[in-house]
Amino acid sequence: MAIAPITLHQPLRLAVGAGTISQVGPWAEDVASTLVIATPITAGFVDRLQLPGRFSVFDAIPGEPDTATLDAALEAARKTRPQMIVGLGGGSVLDVAKLVAALWDSEQTLEDVAGPNRVAGRRTRLVQVATTAGTGSEAGIRSLITDPVKRTKIAVESPHMIADFAVLDPELTYSVPPAVTAATGVDAMAHCVEAFTNRRAHPMIDGFARMGFGLVGRYLARAVKDGHDTEAREGLMLASYYGGICLGPVNTAAGHAIAYPLGTRLNLPHGLANAIVFPHVLAFNQPVVAAKTAEVAAALGLGDHLSSDELRSSAYDFCGGLGIQMSLAAHGAKQEELSLYASEAHAIRRLMDNNPAEMSVQDVLGIYEAAF
The missing domain is CATH 1.20.1090.10 (Dehydroquinate synthase-like - alpha domain)
Known part of the structure; x- marks a missing residue:
């Protein structure tokens, strides 16, 4: 049987190891404004990013984010007009961060980009800092958002959603409960x-x-x-x-x-x-x-x-x-x-x-x- 061709997308830069979260700031030294997408818990790690310039935090991300969550995050980005988006959290946070980076400064809506390869492009730099070890969202080009009306997952997939920089810092997972x-x-x-x-x-x-x-x-x-x-x-x-x-x-x-x-x-x-x-x-x-x-x-x-x-x-x-x-x-x-x-x-x-x-x-x- 012939092997089907595949295409692999990976973050442009990957840092692995204890303390590597501190590399984000120096890497982004030319960035004047950042929006950090987080949860109330992971927002506690923001200082470790050592971000340059001004930054704001959007931390209203529930365990299973839905379209209303995404809308609120997009609104936060449109208010602050960031040059960089940082996802700081587990898979739900990282999925929202990808979509915010792709859509906040775009004419496209979630409906427009649902499915594979429909994102027109991405202007905003994206850093993905994982704080759990499960979804692997920081590695990939896919995002899942719940549609609360249909009770289904909307899947968006695009190479424009790959991280410019992904960080795997095990110290950020110390506090994750055993369950x-x-x-x-x-x-x-x-x-x-x-x-x-x-x-x-x-x-x-x-x-x-x-x-x-x-x-x-x-x-x-x-x-x-x-x-x-x-x-x-x-x-x-x-x-x-x-x-x-x-x-x-x-x-x-x-x-x-x-x-x-x-x-x-x-x-x-x-x-x-x-x-x-x-x-x-x-x-x-x-x-x-x-x-x-x-x-x-x-x-x-x-x-x-x-x-x-x-x-x-x-x-x-x-x-x-x-x-x-x-x-x-x-x-x-x-x-x-x-x-x-x-x-x-x-x-x-x-x-x-x-x-x-x-x-x-x-x-x-x-x-x-x-x-x-």
Whole structure:
């Protein structure tokens, strides 16, 4: 089978390591005005950026940002007319920062740019400083925003949204609570695993994916146990970054499609939603991608030569052992709503069509019921 061509986009500059956040100011010494997109918590890191010139902070970013959040952030940018946008936070913050950099000084609206390659251009410099290790948003060209009316995710993808400078400073993740560390770590792993076992899998992306889920297997439990373990924190930030690279040319598959309704309907954090469905999707796909699934299982320490039931059970124990509550019922899901989730997830063809094994609506419902 011929290997399909791919195009890879990465930040122009990447700094990795403890204290690297302090490189942003010197790098941007010619910038007179900056808008920092953050949360009330991550806004506490602003001084560490050592920004030149004047800056303002927009920190009204919820866990799952919607179109109203983006509108408010765009309004803040239009008031301050910044020469640089800094995303300082987790995936939600970084996703909003990309769109603000692309749209605040543009005639285009979110509706105009939804989908792939519809952003006309970007004038504003973009720095992405990750404060969690999960989405890998700092590495990529994609942004997701919730449409509160349709209760779906609007995906925007454009090379104009790649960061000019991305920073992976493990010290910024010391204060991330164990539960969030666990869930975001599984999200990073899921990006890698879903790209690795994908119908559109590519040898080059396979390399990034292997590095990513291997790092999660090595370091996630350590970081959950000790938040100040710098080596483990840095390992997870790299895993997340590699997962972000996987998203660009290959993307995720059924796991993420099945997780999305849990975010839009139950308001579950994205990483947690992915963790809950991960064991079930991994086992479902195993018969079709047996060799690659065995690689994943070995890297995560799940065991060798596992049946589908053993794999599901071992992956469930891996996630549960990190302290993740793996029952949908415990998170407020109602049995009678599962078929609605299933029809919504099954309709996300941009991801479902990537899945190595065909999934019917009933198969998706079966996964929700198994996770219930």
